[in-house]
Amino acid sequence: MAFTDQRDLAISTISTNAAELYNTGIDLLLSLWPGADQTLDLAINADPNFALAHAAKARLYAIGARPSEAKVSIAHAKDLVMRYGDARERSHVETLWFAINGLSDKALDHALAHVNKWPRDVLIFGLPLGAFGLFAFSGMSDHDHARVELCERYSRHFSEDDWWFLTYRGWSHTENGSLSIGREKTQRALELRKENANAAHALAHTFYECGASSEAEELIASWLPSYDRSGILHGHIAWHGALTALEQGDALSALRYYDRYVSPAVSNGTPVNIISDSASFLWRFQAYGNEVMPALWQEAADYASAYFQQPGFPFADFHMSLIASHTGAGDSVETRVAGLSEMVQRDALPAGAVVPALCLAAQAFSSGDYHTCMDVLEPHIGEVVRIGGSGAQREIVEDMLLISYLRTDEIDKSKLLLNARLHRRPSTRDTRWLSDLQV
Template structure:
């Protein structure tokens, strides 16, 4: 009997063990669950010539910025699928390999072509979805809408699939339809509770609709089921820390940082290490809470090792947070020079918004709030181009608002907060009340 994946697509292996382990490994990967790598390695061991577990394993290596291993596995998958693979599997391997190699425009084009032919290939469909997906990091200004529209186009092929409900609901939430998006994501979560991406997507909806207490309870109830080594464990606790800050509870936010986010404690992928750590410390500081200098210095040292050179704009912006907070002007100047050269050569799809944010953050750290406002104001509408989620990008708008407050422009700050509350009526933004009193 021919083997198929969970979505009914044929698998080019005669091994029951390889097919079973591959199906399980893919589900674990789509759920952001622990055991993914080990399960895919079982599939490889059961049938070393089966290409798909090799490319899936390469993708897991890529999550953790293990570039050499990821590219090696991708190259091996290409060799194997050329010898033994269907047209769908060859396209699957090539599309994932392009993404792993960082060839974003080619990977996006290949993904869309592949999904048109095989809409139920969930692994390929996952590539452009999420806050760190191909669309988000493409420099597109409308990546939230693009994710939502892609999910709408293929929804009839998935029905009540737990993974698809999770990701399509989150895309809906990020595109502004929060109530509907939350409901769809919660349906997916109910179908498979061992799904970190679902818990995460529900937390994003709760962030958007102001359900801070419900989000806190969700994390407290659910996180004991999720191993600390899980892909999103630290990031889910980061969401809980944001909730603590909403109530002005800086000690709790710092305790969460010490427990799971600081470099010596975290088991997260490198991009989450720098983005979660830097953004939480920056929020604490900009909201007026004391942050020990040692935390910034330790975080900056770890970040410089993980991202020594300019890379993704989303990473560069968070590296700028570390450089600004630690007054590491040389590091910021070096990175800015590379970024601005890429902008000048039209090789940075996100464009001039990236260096502008970096310069504004440095000005904020230098307490030159007028310069921060002057630099950020023209590009605020383009911040979306750096990627990430609304919850993550809101850091930039918050910095702008605090700069307005500290620069004496309270009416302008109030106007911005009123606009935010108009977009999200149930949000309370209690962190600003004292400053605006």
Template sequence: MAEEDRYGLPLSTTSDAAASAYREGIDLMLAGWTGTAETLERAIAADPDFALPHIARARVHAFYQQGDLARGKAALARELVAVRGTERERSHVETLALAIEGRLPEAIASTLRHVENWPRDALVLSLPLGAFGLFAFSGMADHDRARHELCERVAQHYGEDWWFLTMSGWAMTENGDVARGRAVTERGFDLHRANAHAAHAVLHAMFEDGSIEAADRLVDDWIPSYDRAGILHGHIRWHQALGALEHGDAARALSIYADVLQPSATQAPPLNLITDAASLLWRLSAYGHTVPKALWLDADASAQKLFPKSGLSFADIHMALFAAATQNRAALAARLAAIEQRLAEGKLPAGPVVPAIFCALAAFADEDYATCAQTLAPVLGEVVRIGGSHAQRELVEDTYIVALMRSGELARARAVLDARLHRRPSLRDTRWQAATG
């Protein structure tokens, strides 16, 4: 009997061991679970000429910004699948390779073609989904809607699949259908609890509907089952730290930072490391809480090693937080100049919103709150283009609110807050009281 993946797609291997390890490895990847790399290596060892575990292993390398290893395995997968692979497998390898190489427009086009032909190829379908997916980092202003619509188009092919429910539910949540999104995601989570992406997606729904206490309990109850080496371990605790800040509990947020988010403690991929650290420390400072300067300097030193040059706009914005908070005007100016050059050359997908946020953060750090607010006001509707999730992007709106307050524009700040309170009724005013000093 021919080997197949869990979704019924043929696999070009005659090795039961290779096919079994590959199926297991893909499930672990789709769940954000530990053991993914090791399991894929077992598949490779069982059948070195089987291309698919090589490209999947390349994707794991890419998660951790191991670019040379990722590109090397992608190149090998291309060679292998050309010799022994179906049309579906060749398209699968090519699509993932384009994503690994950072060729976003080509990767998106290839993904959509592939999914049209093989909608149950879950690993390819996963590429544009999530806060760090191809759609989110494409510069699209409607990437939340695009993810939701893509999931709706293929939903008939997945039924009650635990992975698909997780991702389609999260897409609903981010697209504004929070109640339905939470219900769908929780259904997927109940089907497969060893699924960090599901726990994460449920936390996003709870963030949006104001279930802060329930989110805190979920993390406390579930996180002991998830190894600290898990790709989302630190980020899930970051969500818990945001919940602490909702209640003005800076001490708990800093405790979580020390435990799992600071560079010396985290095992997160580089992008999670810099974004979780910078955004939490910035929020703490913006809300009026004391953040030891040593924490900023330590995190900034690690971030500079990981992202020394301008590249991904979402990363650049967080690098701007580090530069602004540490008063490193030279670093801020250098990265801003590189971004403006890319914008002038038409190579900045997110567009003018990126340099605008840079300038606003610099003004905020200089305590020029009026300029910060004036710079952000016209681009708030474009912040979505930097990617990430709504919970992550809300940091920019937070900065705007605090800048309005500190520049005496209390009525405008109240209007923004009222809109948020309507969306998230559990929001506590305590943090804004601290922010105004």
């Protein structure tokens, strides 16, 4: 008997039960909903030679920052697929093998070639997409556009009610500045499948970029309780709630979100999310005029000390420098900058010179040297996109430059930047700052 996945692609298994469990597990994985791990295990138990189920487990381990387990699972899948899989399945597993083993350039090339042949193979289609996908972390300066182009090129292969494709097509448009398209598609994706953390996350980004603070607040307050705290995006979506509260000037609610859901002591997210969410929230909270207890920065530093000690992951490099700069670890920032600069000289850092510049700017800002912060940031501000992440995450760099302008009485530069930001993204806080400058 022949079996297929949810998008009518053949899957090589001998078990009806394994096929059904695999399809359920893939939906849970694609929506980052709890239960994928156990469901895929049941599929493997039903058919131990089911290569795609082992590959899906490997992908789940990789998303959950469990690299050793991911490598074991994908190696086993690679062995099995050579014996039991077809051409599509072999390409599927090989692409995941490159991604899981840190060969990002090859993974991206293989993913794009694979999608060109099998566009409905969404586990591979998803690899270049998202704020932490292969495009975002490639060092490209146009990765926001690249995601839109990829989705639009193959949109004809998906139905209007494919919740997975709507999620990523909509989010790609949002990040590329097409907010009305992004909003329509991400809202529809969440309507079609409420148990979809990726759609809720994408919609939170859309509301942020639209300046729709009240709607973001309502979304997060109503949706987050339905998402178990073991969900990998729980803490990060709560981070969006904290940002929304800050945007509205409600520091108490923002800090409550952080304490309950976002801080390293309580979040079950991945290290890159926990470190970037804690660093960027504490920085924003403090930079916007609120007091941050030193213990909160130290808690973030204690957690971060186990991760990303070697330079070369630009998104993490910047956030690690934020934490180090606020906990008296300036030497570690200087060491990181030296390593990054050496990589730039060897042309071994795809994101380029913007990365050490951001680390230096973080250190200068934290020490109150706003002139140096401006001097370092201004030549690179147009290249910040190359570190990856989302627009909401990268906006902290613009905040750093803007607040440096404000604190050095660079009124004309402050107004220019604020007007540009308001043109791109309506903001209660930016409107308030601009009004203060014009009084």
